[in-house]
Structures are given as C-alpha cells and as structure tokens.
Amino acid sequence: MTEVKTIKDIDEDTWAEFKGYAARNKVKLGTFFKTLVTNYEKENASFWDKVLKGEKILSDKEAMEMKETSARIRKEPGFRT
Numbered sequence: 001m002t003e004v005k006t007i008k009d010i011d012e013d014t015w016a017e018f019k020g021y022a023a024r025n026k027v028k029l030g031t032f033f034k035t036l037v038t039n040y041e042k043e044n045a046s047f048w049d050k051v052l053k054g055e056k057i058l059s060d061k062e063a064m065e066m067k068e069t070s071a072r073i074r075k076e077p078g079f080r081t
Contacts, residue, residue, distance in 0.1 A: 018032075
C-alpha cells in the first residue's frame, strides 16, 4: 500500500496546475514532485556556484578601497550601527 502525504496551504488553482503538468508529462504526482525537487536542487546549486565561484565584478584593489571607505564612513558621528 502506498503511503499518503499531505501538503498544506496549496490553493485550488495551484493544485490543478500541478496535476495538469503531471498529466501532460504522463507521470504520477509523486514522480513529478520528485522531479521538481531534483530540478530545484540543481538550479539552486548552479546559481550559488555562479555567485560564489563566478567572475569577479570588482578588482581586488577596488574591493579593498570599498572596504576601507565603508569602515571610514562607519566611524563618522551619526552613523547608526
């Protein structure tokens, strides 16, 4: 017997769309859900790889100057921390 799981707070339109996608792809809802989770994991990892390991947008010199400027501004009177 298959175990039944519940997903809370899904409105009717979203649920109908989810079922429609699964039907159009001729897969069971559980299989389609697993595919969505797997694809999300891949896309999320890919995004962070681009952010953390991608091309620099500032040179090391520019980054150091920005850090020094920021530190100086934070020391000024009236700056809230």
